[in-house]
Amino acid sequence: MTEKIAYYPGCTAKSYAKYMDSTARIVMKELGIELVELDRWNCCGTVYGLADDNLYSQLAPIRNMIRTLENGFDEVVTICSMCYNTLARANDLFKSDKEKADRLNAFMYKEPDYEGNVTVLHLLDLLVKRVKFQAVKEKVTNPLKGLKIAPYYGCTLLRPREISIDENIEHPSILSELIFALGGEPVEDPYMTECCGSYLTVKDKHLVADRTNKIVGSMQKRSADIIMVSCPLCQFNLDRRQKEVKALNPAFHKVPIVYFTQLMALAMGVDYKKLGFQDHYVDPVPILKKRGLIREKKKVAAKIAK
Amino acid sequence: MARIIVANTEYKVPSNLTIMKALEYLGWRLKRGVGCRGGFCGACSTIYRMKGDHKLYTGLACATKVEDGMIIAQIPISPANKKSYNIDSLKAQPNTILELYPEVARCISCNTCTKACPQDIQVMDYVQAALRGDIAKAAELSFDCIMCGLCATRCPAEITQFNVGILARRLYGKYIAPKYKQLEKRVKEIEQGKFEDELSKLTKASKQKLVELYAARVREEVKR
Ligand code: SF4
Ligand code: SF4
Ligand code: FES
Numbered sequence: 001m002t003e004k005i006a007y008y009p010g011c012t013a014k015s016y017a018k019y020m021d022s023t024a025r026i027v028m029k030e031l032g033i034e035l036v037e038l039d040r041w042n043c044c045g046t047v048y049g050l051a052d053d054n055l056y057s058q059l060a061p062i063r064n065m066i067r068t069l070e071n072g073f074d075e076v077v078t079i080c081s082m083c084y085n086t087l088a089r090a091n092d093l094f095k096s097d098k099e100k101a102d103r104l105n106a107f108m109y110k111e112p113d114y115e116g117n118v119t120v121l122h123l124l125d126l127l128v129k130r131v132k133f134q135a136v137k138e139k140v141t142n143p144l145k146g147l148k149i150a151p152y153y154g155c156t157l158l159r160p161r162e163i164s165i166d167e168n169i170e171h172p173s174i175l176s177e178l179i180f181a182l183g184g185e186p187v188e189d190p191y192m193t194e195c196c197g198s199y200l201t202v203k204d205k206h207l208v209a210d211r212t213n214k215i216v217g218s219m220q221k222r223s224a225d226i227i228m229v230s231c232p233l234c235q236f237n238l239d240r241r242q243k244e245v246k247a248l249n250p251a252f253h254k255v256p257i258v259y260f261t262q263l264m265a266l267a268m269g270v271d272y273k274k275l276g277f278q279d280h281y282v283d284p285v286p287i288l289k290k291r292g293l294i295r296e297k298k299k300v301a302a303k304i305a306k
Numbered sequence: 307m308a309r310i311i312v313a314n315t316e317y318k319v320p321s322n323l324t325i326m327k328a329l330e331y332l333g334w335r336l337k338r339g340v341g342c343r344g345g346f347c348g349a350c351s352t353i354y355r356m357k358g359d360h361k362l363y364t365g366l367a368c369a370t371k372v373e374d375g376m377i378i379a380q381i382p383i384s385p386a387n388k389k390s391y392n393i394d395s396l397k398a399q400p401n402t403i404l405e406l407y408p409e410v411a412r413c414i415s416c417n418t419c420t421k422a423c424p425q426d427i428q429v430m431d432y433v434q435a436a437l438r439g440d441i442a443k444a445a446e447l448s449f450d451c452i453m454c455g456l457c458a459t460r461c462p463a464e465i466t467q468f469n470v471g472i473l474a475r476r477l478y479g480k481y482i483a484p485k486y487k488q489l490e491k492r493v494k495e496i497e498q499g500k501f502e503d504e505l506s507k508l509t510k511a512s513k514q515k516l517v518e519l520y521a522a523r524v525r526e527e528v529k530r
Contacts, residue, residue: 060415
């Protein structure tokens with residue numbers, strides 16, 4: 001039987017990162033879990049509000065907790081690391097600060113009172129804790145053999161400690177374990193938990209290009225074929241900013257940046273044309289072909305038939 | 307009778323009147339803040355409080371009955387941020403609305419707009435749909451908007467929600483909604499003058515004849 005779980009996609013997964021959303025649904029279905037999108041949801045708040053006296057910024061995430069309950073769930077899973085970070089931290093604040101919780105409820109008087117009884121999960125959490133990587137492994141029909149994959153966590157999956165999806169913040173291993181399960185070869189790099197530059201990309205793209213140069217550059221020195229991320233903003237920064245990196249570092253060559261759900265789908269035998277690679281600045285297809293993970297069976301067959 | 311306060315002065319008015327009628331009962335001649343008188347044009351936006359109640363209520367003066375203890379102010383005009391665009395050169399893409407109204411990204415989901423809307427529209431939800439590029443949803447949710455402007459006067463993010471909504475509906479109507487083939491056919495027929503004879507017969511018909519024809523009318527089935 002398929003298990004159902006409330007799913008919060010987030011705005012970016014509905015636009016820029018729509019293939020992160022669609023591949024997540026595909027692989028989870030394959031693993032026996034249906035992601036049920038909340039029928040009403042709003043932006044997570046984008047970044048967790050640190051201003052202690054500004055509760056406005058906590059309204060958006062907490063309202064999504066209320067929507068989760070309205071949909072009959074007490075657990076909500078998200079795929080975007082930024083959304084996960086904002087939702088989980090706001091939820092923690094709500095649970096630990098009664099005074100703020102009361103004030104938020106009073107402000108949102110049209111909604112039923114929230115009591116802090118929702119759990120926020122990242123999809124990776126769900127894979128580790130409930131599904132287990134062994135089950136993922138069993139669904140793999142196209143093992144990513146010979147593909148050197150550098151896991152990249154960035155900040156928002158791991159920091160602060162209270163919401164980290166991995167016990168070991170300094171040297172997390174969840175993504176490497178996933179890569180093993182998919183049959184790939186993890187290439188761990190000290191830069192895997194460094195910040196990509198986040199929203200500074202809007203204000204100062206050269207600063208982010210510099211981050212990209214350091215992060216991607218370091219990983220390519222360890223001969224990574226591809227870099228695996230769990231956040232649309234990390235993906236955007238590390239992928240699109242490679243455009244500007246060449247000017248900083250002539251020795252740089254491009255490395256594709258993909259979502260973990262895209263690689264999961266590929267390993268589970270989903271047609272690569274459905275994975276959204278056409279939307280990437282650095283095309284992952286050539287290296288995947290080179291490693292023999294994409295085979296254009298039909299075309300060859302059609303040519304022979306001709 | 308109901309006691310109401312308008313422009314800091316207390317008056318007694320019959321309690322079965324709408325706010326608009328009550329103002330006229332008091333001798334005000336309304337030049338602004340009035341239009342259709344039927345809850346459709348959005349001209350008569352009004353805010354009020356009830357004595358002893360902290361809440362700020364909103365309503366349409368033509369569709370809200372006076373109550374004892376109302377403190378009333380009309381908001382005949384709501385200054386709006388309105389972008390000019392040529393709908394033919396826009397594309398219905400996820401970021402189209404954000405490019406014209408980037409302030410949509412400032413929405414903090416406070417829901418104040420929804421609380422203010424006299425049409426009971428889920429205003430926050432249509433702003434949020436616009437933010438994530440779901441034009442169809444934004445169009446659907448904002449469909450009943452009468453552009454009264456009450457949401458925009460209350461928004462802490464200074465968004466002009468109703469102009470976001472109408473842009474979504476224009477984009478939806480032009481680029482996303484399924485086209486009625488029947489409609490195109492009918493427009494062509496009208497242009498070719500197919501109904502002119504019938505129409506001129508109607509304009510010349512007696513009242514008696516018109517009543518007969520109306521009673522005997524046949525409705526066409528809806529076809530897509
Ligand atoms: S959405 Fe705003 S402008 Fe439209 S009817 Fe509601 S309050 Fe008035
Ligand atoms: S009032 Fe403004 S900020 Fe608040 S939910 Fe509505 S659009 Fe968003
Ligand atoms: S006068 Fe038109 S809505 Fe009130």
